[in-house]
Amino acid sequence: MHTQPTASHFINGAYVEDTAGTPIDVIYPATGEVIGRVHSATPAIIDHALNAARAAQAAWAAMTGTERGRILRRAADIMRARNHDLSVLETFDTGKPYQETSVADATSGADALEYFGGMAATLTGEHIQLGDDWVYTRREPLGVCVGIGAWNYPTQIASWKGAPALACGNTMVFKPSETTPLCALKVAEILHEAGAPAGVYNVVQGLGDVGAALVSDSRVDKVSLTGSVPTGRKVYAAAAAEMKHVTMELGGKSPLIIFDDADVENAVSGAIMANFYSSGQVCSNGTRVFVQTGIKEAFLARLTERLGKAVIGDPQDPETSFGPMVSEGQMKIVQGYIAKGQDEGARLVTGGARLDRDGFYLEPTVFADVTDGMTIAREEIFGPVMAVLDFEDEAEVLARANDTEFGLAAGVFTRDLARAHRVVAGFEAGTCFINSYNDAPVEAPFGGVKASGVGRENSKAAIEHYSQVKSVYVRMGDVEAPF
Numbered sequence: 008m009h010t011q012p013t014a015s016h017f018i019n020g021a022y023v024e025d026t027a028g029t030p031i032d033v034i035y036p037a038t039g040e041v042i043g044r045v046h047s048a049t050p051a052i053i054d055h056a057l058n059a060a061r062a063a064q065a066a067w068a069a070m071t072g073t074e075r076g077r078i079l080r081r082a083a084d085i086m087r088a089r090n091h092d093l094s095v096l097e098t099f100d101t102g103k104p105y106q107e108t109s110v111a112d113a114t115s116g117a118d119a120l121e122y123f124g125g126m127a128a129t130l131t132g133e134h135i136q137l138g139d140d141w142v143y144t145r146r147e148p149l150g151v152c153v154g155i156g157a158w159n160y161p162t163q164i165a166s167w168k169g170a171p172a173l174a175c176g177n178t179m180v181f182k183p184s185e186t187t188p189l190c191a192l193k194v195a196e197i198l199h200e201a202g203a204p205a206g207v208y209n210v211v212q213g214l215g216d217v218g219a220a221l222v223s224d225s226r227v228d229k230v231s232l233t234g235s236v237p238t239g240r241k242v243y244a245a246a247a248a249e250m251k252h253v254t255m256e257l258g259g260k261s262p263l264i265i266f267d268d269a270d271v272e273n274a275v276s277g278a279i280m281a282n283f284y285s286s287g288q289v290c291s292n293g294t295r296v297f298v299q300t301g302i303k304e305a306f307l308a309r310l311t312e313r314l315g316k317a318v319i320g321d322p323q324d325p326e327t328s329f330g331p332m333v334s335e336g337q338m339k340i341v342q343g344y345i346a347k348g349q350d351e352g353a354r355l356v357t358g359g360a361r362l363d364r365d366g367f368y369l370e371p372t373v374f375a376d377v378t379d380g381m382t383i384a385r386e387e388i389f390g391p392v393m394a395v396l397d398f399e400d401e402a403e404v405l406a407r408a409n410d411t412e413f414g415l416a417a418g419v420f421t422r423d424l425a426r427a428h429r430v431v432a433g434f435e436a437g438t439c440f441i442n443s444y445n446d447a448p449v450e451a452p453f454g455g456v457k458a459s460g461v462g463r464e465n466s467k468a469a470i471e472h473y474s475q476v477k478s479v480y481v482r483m484g485d486v487e488a489p490f
């Protein structure tokens with residue numbers, strides 16, 4: 008297994024090690040084996056990375072957008088060409104099946120690099136004529152951006168943050184989750200190989216304390232976090248203390264509403280994508296599945312049948328469609344929720360158990376007869392646990408769907424398109440789906456409202472979050488003054 012990285016950090020165009028940092032073991036979730044080790048960044052490493060990013064920023068911003076974009080697009084091509092190796096590594100890092108990683112991780116990262124690479128040359132200000140005078144605006148970078156990642160999509164998160172940041176002329180220091188430290192190093196390597204000057208994209212390892220040190224450092228202008236709501240509150244507060252820009256991509260407990268008139272097969276497929284992809288470890292998952300009573304039994308019967316076809320096993324085997332949880336800790340959290348669901352009286356339809364094999368495998372689990380107040384209907388589980396709730400009418404279900412502190416995503420299945428658009432308009436959520444679930448193309452804005460986040464990733468919207476506008480008033484005549 009070639010999973011031990013050359014060194015822990017990638018700074019100023021080179022791998023760097025400092026073994027004085029706390030060791031972090033890399034554990035393969037499918038077996039529980041230690042497959043690599045990195046060291047948490049020491050203060051000296053953090054300093055080195057921030058100084059490198061600061062030093063590289065002015066020259067990077069001074070390049071034309073076309074030149075920056077060309078480098079990002081070259082990185083996209085390299086990433087696609089190495090998709091197989093990167094996907095194998097992503098599977099070692101996360102335990103997600105190769106069947107998924109080979110289509111949803113490096114490929115999604117490459118999409119972001121290509122999209123923002125293409126956009127870099129189009130970033131302009133505007134001209135506003137005011138009689139003889141005029142105003143022009145300049146779209147300028149923010150400076151040094153810090154990216155902090157979660158463990159579920161390490162390559163994608165490192166790219167989704169890096170691509171728009173770099174396109175706008177910023178530099179970045181990225182800290183991956185301590186649970187999945189490997190893949191972001193490859194993103195840094197590829198960007199460097201594609202021509203990004205030293206210091207433009209750096210990776211440092213570490214736990215929350217390293218993230219906190221980066222967020223509060225005065226050399227940093229912007230922080231983009233993908234993580235849980237509690238971490239988001241801390242990071243947002245620390246950034247606010249120094250008036251730094253933020254993007255917060257946080258957790259959710261998103262609703263998926265299935266009306267009686269929905270196509271059952273598609274609704275079941277949508278519910279599977281909304282709950283069991285990546286073993287349920289997706290922030291936008293629709294884990295509160297509201298099913299209208301007329302379709303409930305047909306839905307549950309077909310869902311159970313379809314879950315029986317999941318191929319659970321070695322995630323590196325391309326036939327495997329369902330892998331382990333990312334870590335023993337996460338598996339235990341999810342087991343706790345499953346026990347709570349049973350204690351609070353939900354009906355276990357299928358699954359619920361840990362698999363009798365090495366690694367951190369849980370069965371895909373479905374609870375029915377879930378009520379709004381149950382813990383499994385209120386808290387983000389971040390595992391393969393679907394809660395099915397009954398409903399009768401549209402107004403009632405919309406109010407219940409919105410009755411949560413979260414607002415990341417929401418979906419609806421119905422053949423009545425007027426109803427679909429009406430329901431979506433009523434959702435308090437940033438990312439919505441009609442007769443689909445969990446699509447995340449780079450062209451579409453992605454992000455949450457309420458406690459689920461601030462700002463948007465992907466699409467043209469991301470440019471607003473990685474740049475700022477300077478306005479310049481130009482007087483062509485004399486200046487009038489009162490005295």
Ligand SMILES: NC(=O)c1ccc[n+]([C@@H]2O[C@H](COP(=O)([O-])OP(=O)(O)OC[C@H]3O[C@@H](n4cnc5c(N)ncnc54)[C@H](O)[C@@H]3O)[C@@H](O)[C@H]2O)c1
Nearest residue numbers: 156157158183184214215218219234235238256257258290
């Ligand atoms: N909205 C999205 O785009 C999105 C995507 C993926 C995951 N998520 C969310 O992420 C969570 C799962 O990921 P996780 O368990 O890695 O989340 P987490 O909040 O525990 O950690 C996220 C990152 O923040 C770092 N961190 C922790 N404390 C910090 C602090 N005080 N200051 C700075 N950094 C700190 C961690 O080291 C890690 O890199 C779930 O809630 C999930 O919904 C959201």
